[in-house]
Amino acid sequence: MKTLIPKLVDAIGPSGFEEAIRELIRKETAAWADETWTDTMGNLYVRKAGDGSGKRVMVAAHMDEIGVIVAQVEDNGFLRFANIGTLAPKTLLGARVRFANGAVGVISHDGGARAEIIGSKLPDLHRWYIDVGATGKDDLPVQVGDVGVFAHPFVDLGRRVIVGGADNRVGCAVAIESLRRLQNSSHDVIMVFTVQEEIGNRGARVAAYQLHPDLALAIDITPTGDAPKSELTMAVDLGKGPAIPVADTRMISHPRVRQALVDVARQHDIPHQVFVLTLGGTDASAIEPARSGVMTANLMVPCRYVHTPSELVDWQDVEDSVRLLTAFLQSDLSQVGG
Amino acid sequence: MQDILQKLCEAFGPSGREAILAAQVAEIMRPWCDDVSIDALWNVIGVKQGAAPEPRPRLMLMAHMDEISMMVTAIEGPFLRFRQRFYDPRLLVGQTVLVYGREPIIGVVGDRPPHLMDAAERQHMPRIDDLVIDTGLDAETLATWVQVGDSVLVQRPMLQLLGQRVAGKAFDNRLSLTAVLSTLEALQSVQHPGDVIVVASVGEEMNLLGAQTATFGLRPDLAVVLDVTFGKQPGSPTTGTFKLGSGPVIGVGPNLHPCITDKLLDLCDSLEIPHEQELLPANSGTDAWMVQVTAGGVPTGLVGMAIRNMHSPVEVADLRDLRRTVRLLTAFATAADQAFVDDLAYRLPDFAEVTA
Amino acid sequence: MTALTWGMLRQLTETPAGPGDEGAVRDLIARWIQPHVQALRIDALGNLIAEKKGVVAAPMHIAVAAHMDEVALFITEIDEEGFLHMASSGGVNARTLLGKSVQVGSDRLPGVIGWLPPHHAKNSDEFTKTPDVNDLVVDIGADDAKAAKAKVKPGQRMIFDTPLRLLGPLQSLNDDDPLPAQGRISGKAFDDRMGCATLMSLLLDDALPVDITAVFTVQEEIGLRGALAAGLGLQPDVVIALEGTVCDDLPGSRHEKRFPTTRLGDGPALTQRDGMVVVHPPLLQHFLRVAAAYHIPTQFKRPNIGGTDAAGFARWLGMPTGIISTPCRYIHGPAAVAELSDFHAGVALLRASLPELASALASHSHP
CATH class of the missing domain: 3.40.630.10 (Zn peptidases)
Known part of the structure; x- marks a missing residue:
């Protein structure tokens, strides 16, 4: 996984423009898949067939990431942009943007010189711009409509790793690695690498409607409650194992699916944390209401500094998440119902 | 009916x-x-x-x-932190609640005595993050009864009011x-x-x-x-x-x-x-x-x-x-x-x- | 060029159709298009659905959608003095309401939104405060509640009564006149009767290149609800939503960097991504290619602004969507302004995009 994750974060995939990351994941999973297909939105489905006696299980990991879209080019070569997904202005000043063609730019805002040096109140997004080093319109390497993502220097800290783009390439890695390790599962497992999660869970909703599985798990990262003076009252710490939310702000995890995850973790001595996610939600909330309903829960990797270019995760949490997901998919899920 | x-x-x-x-x-x-x-x-x-x-x-x-309900978000020694949605949080101060742990247990959402508050503090209701549920159990016992994610409801039997009116x-x-x-x-x-x-x-x-x-x-x-x-x-x-x-x-x-x-x-x-x-x-x-x-x-x-x-x-x-x-x-x-x-x-x- | 006459556009924009009360506009459109389409029906929610045969059969199911409803005021109460109290149904711009006249209910009864004389203001700060819609009343001239209730009832819609006009030197057009090729027009409900007019232009064209399903939707302004139902009801392979969209190319304050959503007169606006969908990139590329080939001016709409029926259609099925809009200043108020050349260019772009649409999408499917 130490080679897989850097590869995944290197591929560009802002919401709605996931082609590069999709092709990479398709390649990384091909040898382990019984069947692979995509739909019109660009969701990637990777199926590992069961023996017919188990359940139809959907595992969703979104492969899109937050980013920017160029909205206007100014005469002096500066680019006005709009957000793709939610951007926190605090993380923008001086941040770097990478475009698909390799162009790189730095972000600032109108009258930003003071803010850059001593800090000041941050303006609304329409007053920010990207500087790609062009002197005017003629030597501009990008144009209106091009999309970019934040530059992600990957740093292995030993036990932990700074991996900008952990949301959700770490989740994708957990799903991919689990697929590779999966053996003798009775269940029909369909890993769905979903699109457009960051702009409203749009891919997962469509995938769930098409698959209508017996049950579903969404794999994502979660902010933690263990940073100094964290204002998030959340019982989840970095390094204490995969996190299993009882609820987020949009849905309640299906109790039986959640309990099955906990039971499997206990059987295999996998550390885990049951918690209440008090900020945001995941693809699960879009999967659950599909057709006549899908029993859905989440498996999440603890992550600090979410949605900054320097997300930080713990290798052991990632490894334990893979173990838990793999064991879950190999377990007898008949008591879950559905 | x-x-x-x-x-x-x-x-x-x-x-x-x-x-x-x-x-x-x-x-x-x-x-x-x-x-x-x-x-x-x-x-x-x-x-x-x-x-x-x-x-x-x-x-x-x-x-x-x-x-609507509340949910335990953290166990802090003998106390429970909780989140709520759709209640006016001010209603929760002083309520007797049922925590649906292994079995339902009774708890109280307490408040500081007014004697200890200055005038300014009395004017402000506590925020949800400042409230805790007190079940009366010690930390060790509490942890065996309650888990993060358990539901909490206000304990309230239906009341017959005057005439055709009921409350609950x-x-x-x-x-x-x-x-x-x-x-x-x-x-x-x-x-x-x-x-x-x-x-x-x-x-x-x-x-x-x-x-x-x-x-x-x-x-x-x-x-x-x-x-x-x-x-x-x-x-x-x-x-x-x-x-x-x-x-x-x-x-x-x-x-x-x-x-x-x-x-x-x-x-x-x-x-x-x-x-x-x-x-x-x-x-x-x-x-x-x-x-x-x-x-x-x-x-x-x-x-x-x-x-x-x-x-x-x-x-x-x-x-x-x-x-x-x-x-x-x-x-x-x-x-x-x-x-x-x-x-x-x-x-x-x-x-x-x-x-x- | 559209077969639409000045009179058709006039009636189309002037007829009231609040969310959930689109019958009058639906009947109008149905009557006009009925001789030109092969099948016409209304679904459970009130969407008007027309099947139009083209010169050749389309290899995929192409739906083109425009919403019939417009933002409205909604009668919540008739008080003892006979004033009508209201709430907003869809996002009416509350700053535009004072001193306007409206048409009330399906009988289109005249009414006015009055306001206190400025003499009664307590201080000048009051003049800067947007009145709450709940504090406004419509006066239909009733003596009392009884007189008012004989004519209107709560739940009826109240809609601006702005006639369609050509701006500039006063000139009168006859209903039978063709739509002028250019010129600024003003009227109400351009969001989204400009879209309806674009779609009608296709349906009235008896040499349409390929088959389409036209969907005139309901309840867009209160949450894309007609499109939500029609998405699963029709299950088209691709959806093109037609809109009259935000245009704010006005002089801003001196210090603010201008960054308009669209500009009037720069051609139809193409959406890359709005607040709810990412337009299918191959479809956007196709529009741009066709525009270039036919020398049709286009502009990009500023990203992330608003949402359209495209999102409603695609909610569960995720089919490719595209959005073509006529820029309209001052929408959600009593008098919008649009440029006819933008409208005509939008019709031309849409029509010219149809023949190669299916192959453009097929060659870009995710293998």
Whole structure:
């Protein structure tokens, strides 16, 4: 996984423009898949067939990431942009943007010189711009409509790793690695690498409607409650194992699916944390209401500094998440119902 | 009817945790239905067949059964931190609560004594993050009883007030559910042409979950959704609030099919049922919002009953409203025949007419 | 060029159709298009659906959608003096309401939104405060509640009564006149009767290149609800939503960097991504290619602004969507302004995009 994750974060995939990351994941999973297909939105489905006696299980990991879209080019070569997904202005000043063609730019805002040096109140997004080093319109390497993502220097800290783009390439890695390790599962497992999660869970909703599985798990990262003076009252710490939310702000995890995850973790001595996610939600909330309903829960990797270019995760949490997901998919899920 | 209300409103049924309540509701429905089922998300679906030959119209009566609740977010020594949604957090200070751990245990949401507060502090209510639940158990014992994620409800038996008034928790929406179940009972002795499909839906307070999934599976020809609405009380707005005891409140607006609305109003008039109208310019804020657009679209009506102190543990209702609502729903089920359903279809204009 | 006459556009924009009350506009459109389409029906929610045969059969199911409803005021109460109290149904711009006239209910009864004389203001700060819609009333001239209730009832819609006009030197057009090729027009409900007019232009064209399904939707302004139902009802392979969209190319304050959503007169606006969908990139590329080939001016709409029926259609099925809009200043108020050349260019772009649409999408499917 130490080679897989850097590869995944290197591929560009802002919401709605996931082609590069999709092709990479398709390649990384091909040898382990019984069947692979995509739909019109660009969701990637990777199926590992069961023996017919188990359940139809959907595992969703979104492969899109937050980013920017160029909205206007100014005469002096500066680019006005709009957000793709939610951007926190605090993380923008001086941040770097990478475009698909390799162009790189730095972000600032109108009258930003003071803010850059001593800090000041941050303006609304329409007053920010990207500087790609062009002197005017003629030597501009990008144009209106091009999309970019934040530059992600990957740093292995030993036990932990700074991996900008952990949301959700770490989740994708957990799903991919689990697929590779999966053996003798009775269940029909369909890993769905979903699109457009960051702009409203749009891919997962469509995938769930098409698959209508017996049950579903969404794999994502979660902010933690263990940073100094964290204002998030959340019982989840970095390094204490995969996190299993009882609820987020949009849905309640299906109790039986959640309990099955906990039971499997206990059987295999996998550390885990049951918690209440008090900020945001995941693809699960879009999967659950599909057709006549899908029993859905989440498996999440603890992550600090979410949605900054320097997300930080713990290798052991990632490894334990893979173990838990793999064991879950190999377990007898008949008591879950559905 | 009051027995059903009491049993339901004192039951445990937060959004996403409706399994126990679903079994109780199914039990009540069973004698009055030809078929009762509980789906994977715990929607309870009861079908009472109609008298007309097949294919009969299929009328769905839906009331959500979930209630607002709190949830344990952290265990801090002998205390519990919790989150809540949709309560005014000020209501929680000083409440006695039930924590649904391994078994229900009693707790108290305490506050600092006023003696120790300066004038400024007394002027401010504590924030939800400053509150804790005190179960009286020591840290070690507490940890064996309670887990993060457990539900917490205010502990509140139903109270009989003067006359026809009652008070309790979860009247939103067990009052409506009582009306729907009592309608099933009333239909035992009345001929109704179409199938009546009763749905106790889940997850309304969270994300209208059951309204989407149950409607998608059932695809009824028409639906009436029951939910509570705002009672008049001191300080409430003058419009969009209704006097307790003024009868069912019929929803009017784009979320509802005009023919169903008109039919409900006509039935009130002809049966001399006192009633009010709630004018809803867009989202009704009920299951009806989802039902109407699910699976290609379902003509939908909305009947409400006013309660005071909505989303508090002391919601107040008037039983006269409940009985009148049952009469109205029973009459509607009787009237919902194939001709009525056919009339719900929007018609193209007469092309023979001269056009501009 | 469109077969639409001035009179058709006039009636189309002047007829009231609040969310959930689209019958009048639906009947109008149905009567006009009925001789030109092969099948016409209305679904459970009130969407008007027309099947139009083209010169050749389309290899995929192409739906083109425009919404019939417009933002409206909604009668919530008739008080003892006979004034009508209201709420907003869809996002009416409350700053535009004072001193306007409206048409009330399906009888289109005249009414006015009055306001206190400025003499009664307590201080000048009051003049800067947007009145709350709940504090406004419509006066239909009734003596009392009884007189008012004889004519109107709660739940009816109240809609601006702005006639369609050509801006500039006063000139009168006859209903039978063709739509001028250019010129600024003003009227109400351009969001989205400009879209309806674009779609009608296709339907009235008896040499349409390929088959389409036209969907005139309901309840867009209160949450894309007609499109939500029609998406699953029709299950088209691709959806093109037609809009009259935000245009704010006005002089801003001196210090603010201008960054308009669209500009009037720069051609139809193409959406890359709005607040709810990412337009299918191959479809956007196709529009741009066709525009270039036919020398049709286009502009990009600023990203992330608003949402359209495209999102409603695609909610569960995720089919490719595209959005073509006529820029309209001052929408959601009583008098919008649009440029006819933008409209005509939008019709031309859409029509010219149809023949190669299916192959453009097929060659870009995710393999």
